[in-house]
Each structure stands twice: as C-alpha cells, then as structure tokens.
Amino acid sequence: MRKETEQGRPDGKDSWPEERLRMFQFRKIKRVLDHAYRELPFYRRRFDAAHLHPDSVKSFHDFARLPTFTKREVLDEMKKKGTFKIGMETYNSADQAVLCMTSGTLGTSFLYLPKRWRSLRGDSLARAYWWGGLRTGMRMLMAAPAWHSLAVQESRVIERLGAACVVPWGTFLPRFAENFLTTLVDTRPDFVSMFLPMLYALLAECRRRKMEARLAFDSVQYLLIVGAPMTPASRVKLKEQLGVRDIFEGLGNPEGLTAMECSSHRGHHIFSDCCYVEIVDPKTGALLPAGKRGNVVITSLIPHGTLYLRYDSEDLGEILPHACECGRTWPLMEVYDRRANTVEVAGKEIVPYDVRLCLDDFPELIGVPFAVVRGEKSAPYLRLLIQRVPTGDPYELGTQLRALIRQRLQIDAREEWSEELPERWKGVAVIEEKDWGTPRV
C-alpha cells in the first residue's frame, strides 16, 4: 500500500549532514556559474574582467574571487541600455512569466520571473510556511502586492500546501489597516502572513476601535512576519497580546535570499536549496567567518529568469556561529539593517536593531517608536529620540537605558523624549541631524 504523506511536507534536505549540504550547494553553484557564463552577457563580462572561467572554480574559495556588485550597478546598466533586459536574465518570450520590482531609495530594478522560477523558489518557500504551521485546509490571510516577488512565491506556497487564502482589499499601507482588521474578524483565518509595520498598524486600529487584539486574532494560530526585524522581547509581547501559538520571522529579498526561523527562534535558517549566502567585509571584500558582521552577499541557485550571482545586498548581517537546537543543518543568519542605516559612534558601528534590543529590555519601552539621530561625522555618543511612554518616569528610564547601552554596546548615549515622533519619521530608524528640528520634549 502506498504510504500516505501530508500534502506539502518538506523533504529531509534541511537535516542533511553539513558535508553533504556543502557538496550539494557547490554543485548548484557550478550549475549557475556555467549558465551565467554561457547565457548571460552581464556575467560573462564580469568573469572575463576577473580572468575567471567557471571551469576554474573548484571550491567556495575560488567562487569568492568573482567580484560582487550592488544595486547601483544594476540601475546604471539599465539606464545605459534603456531597458530592463541587461543580460542578467534568460528572457524567452515563449515563457509564462511576470515582471516584479525591487523598491528602495536608489530606484526600481526589475526581475523577470518565469514559471519555472516560481515553482522552484515557491516550493522552497513552502518549507518556511510549513515550519510556521501552515497546513492543508487551513485558511491564510495574505496581502497581494503583485509588484513584489513574495506575492508570486506565496501564491505557489498556498497551492503547494493545499491551503485556502483570503485577501483584504488594498496593500501594506497603514491606511488599509481597517480593511485588514475587518477581514481578520470576518473571515477568521488560521494563519496570517504579514509585514511587521502593518501588524503594528493593525494593533493601532484595534486600539482605535477599542477592540482587544486577542479577540481580533482569535482564530489565528500562527503568524509569519517579514519586512523588519523583531526582537525576542517584542515577539514575547506580541504573542501575549495576540494570543497566537507562535510568531515566526522570515527574511528575504527578491534577488535570492530566503531565510526563516524554526520554532527554536535562534536565528534564521538560510534556505540552502535556493540560495548561498556569504558575509563580506565591506571595505576589503574579504569573506568573514561566522560570528562577524558584514555585508550580506547573495547568490541565487535558481538558473531561471533574472539571476543574481554574488550580489552585495548592502544589508548588514552575520552567519551565526551556533548550531540550532532543532537539529536542522541549514546555517543560521541574522540581518540587522541596511548598511546605509549604520551610525558610527565612538569608532563603533551601531545599527538601530542594537538599540532596539536595549530598549526592549525595559517592558515599558517594548515596541515604542524611536529613532537614532545621525550627524555627518562619527559622534562621541549615541543620540536617541524616543517617543514618551504613558507610564514610568522618563528620567529614571533614561538613566537605566544609558547604563545598559554603555554596558552592552560600550558607547555613551543621550536620549530625548518626544510626545510623538513626527508622522514622517514613523518607522524610519535613522534621522539625519540636518533634517532634525527642535524636538517637542
């Protein structure tokens, strides 16, 4: 009799012995290198300029000789050619395909995503949703930002896992929080996939309606959060507020990265079946070992559509040095912020996430909006702007916070309390000093 398997249950790749996994990844890297050299002029030029032929790549170390590139170079190439087709993609007009976009302060770039890409990346992502508790027959609330590759992958995940879906009208903007909350209450999904800032907008909408968040999320068993890092303390608080079984955080970008927490919540497992991640020193380009922060460099292992090979995402992250207690061997990583959001204080590089971790040590400050004020030069102390909390003595809190920052980050800090952060700075973790007026303290 045929053995019954639950629909979408992932295979055992995530628990392969490390050596087997490395060999598997290296084979995939060789495959995309060959593909890129043969089919993609953008990379052929880069290989030739680096005097590198795919055949000469015999190890991960050899692979690291291929120069990295950034989004700026992609945008410059598009501008030069006047089209999204810049030789990074295997374009075939006979393919069923869609174009998606990447957003950002630099500008918009485009990804050509054929059906085969969606199948491979979406099936890989299905593992993340499985870990997060999505099962056949469940109903998932999702947004439909069709411009973003996550929407393309999520639609595949739902099919793969045999789930149903419900989609609120609008998009991930706070002004649609009312629609999202109403959908949640009306249709009672089991699983919610959400952008973290939108979740906070939903909580604000609950407060506006004088509705307990627990009641709104009554049917929800699991939440999968993307888009911004969540600290351990904020997870605990959110779980308690919402009454859900667990909250998982996913990391990713359209260029190739997928990483996801398991129920141990010890970091994000890199999805080694579809991406290879390196951490490099932004100044020298040298590979950094686990436990060291640097720029996250991504290689997609999917040789279809637009391909990103050794793409410097300009995110600040690290491969975590510890193994996960869940037993899975896919490496753990953390992404802290965009490198552009780094602030230099007394010779140390600080990102808002470091500050958030300190703030979240104080129950009154969990989830409270704050910003780091950055000057043009390295500052002798960290300058913080924090939204005043309704309870607690800010003077006493400030003293304790400064002490904690000194102890944990080895820098001095000064905080200012504002009644409310100006609307334009909500969700913006770094404010340039030149843009900063007199705060309402």
Add this chain to the structure above:
Amino acid sequence: MRSFKQFLRISAGSPLYRKKFGGLATEIADFKDFSARIPLTTLEELVAEKISSGDPYASRLCGNGAPLVTFQLEYDTETRLYLALSRQDLKKYAEALRRCWSLVGLRKGDAVAIFDYGTSPVSYLASSAFTPHLSQGAADALGCLPICNDGVANMSQRVVEILKFIRPKALFIRSDCLEPFSIESERQLGSLSAYTGALVVTENEGCLTKVERDAYEKRLGLPVYRLLRIDAGMFLAMECPECRLFHSWKELYYIESVTRAGDDVDEGGQKSLAVTNWFARTCPAVRYLSQVKGSVHSAGCRRGRADIRITA
C-alpha cells in the same frame, strides 16, 4: 439557449437566492420569464444580508466546503463584502479579462503594465503567478508579460520607471491614479505615446465619461480606453477601439438595462446595468443591479460580431 433551470437550481443553493427565488428555480423557461420573475439583487441588500446573517459572503455562498480563494471587495459600504472563488470561477473570470485584453489588441510577446492594487481583478486575473489556484491568467493565455504596481497615486513615479524600461503595449490604470500619473508623465516623459500604446482606465462600478476620456486622449496624445468592472458580479467589459462601446460576452454574462425599481420602464434614460454571471458557482450573481448607468445595444461590431455591446 442556456438552461435556466440548471443555473437557477445551482444559484438557489445559496441561502440568499433560495430565499429570493428558490421556489421559481424550476419554472423559468426563457430570458423574458427570467427578467420578469427573478428579483434583482442590490448592493444595499448584500450589505444588509451580511449584517443580519454575520456571513462575510452575504449568504451568497453555495456548497458546503470552505471557499478556496476569498477577496474582500472594493466597495465603500457600511460593512465590507467578500467574494469567494473556486478554481473554475477564477478560470472563467480570467477568460473575461483575456477577452478584454484581446479586444484592445494585446498579443503574444506584449508587455502589459497594471497600475492597480493586487486585489483588483484587473491585477489578480492577469497571471497565474499572482493568484493561488488560478490555472491561467489573461497574460498566460495570450503570451503577454505583465507587471503590476500598487494602485497608490503617489507611486506614479514608479509607473514612469516601468514605462521607461519596459515599454508596455498598454497601461491599465485605476481611474483615481489617472490624473496624478498624467502630471508625472508630462513632467518626466513628455510624449507618453513614445512609451506605451494605450491607456486603459478601470474603475469598479463606474467609468470615465466620454468627455473625460476624450480630454485625456487629447492631452496625453494616445488612445484612452475604459474597462468596466462590476466586482460583485465578477463582471468585466472592455471599450472597443473600433465602435467605442463596451463589449461583453454572452457565454459569460447576461446583461440587462433596468430601472432601480426593477421594471423595464425608462425613467429619463437613467437605467442601470444588471448582471447575471453564468460562470460563478461559488458566489453566484443573479440579476445583480449595479450602480452603472447604461444600456444594451445590438451586436454587430466587426471586432466581435456576436459580442454584447453596452453604453455606460
């Protein structure tokens, strides 16, 4: 002729329609009988039904299983309404969009840009990649390459980027984004016709007037067509480049032009379109009275000789 009996029997599987015409399901013999005896359903009625029953689908849901795909509808009503769709519903609904695309000349290899929310049928029916359980979107069927941008007016800049680097054959755009986009394109692109072949303006239960359409055509220097959506009825109709009337398809819909009271008497020409959807099996739409004023014309356009034609 379609079997009214079978269609009405299926529709009467939903609590709402059972209440409205359950007893008539076996008696209706033809279109005339259908229009005379089956009552209209209004948006207000759906809202009231949702409030009284607590059912998000306003008691329109047929069958016992949980719906596969549910979309919250774009109506600014007292309470939000939802539409449930099965694989088959999605397939046929996407076929309606494919016909709209074909009518404006979209063909294999064309890129198509959409400036609308991913939750609009204009977006979610475009590709199987955008919607779970949709086997074939309009782009898949025609071999086109779609790209969407959220329908937020201040994201017009990103649409300009799309036009610069993708050069779509047509840009589908929400009517409330049309003016902001026009300003942005005039500022950055100059001649819009160098970047796209046509604009298609869409709106749920409304459309640009002909005067507005003509003014935009003159101002932007390219054809501006209108796509009519009636989302509660899963209805799409496309303005024909040839006869400039909306085309729809009798295999998919039955369209009537009626007064709000439901009889066929013209009250100063202010008749509204009522839609019966032949393919929707999960949330049927039977004589759904829209807010669109319009009338039904005889067939006969050479771009679709058998197509239903509508003025709105």
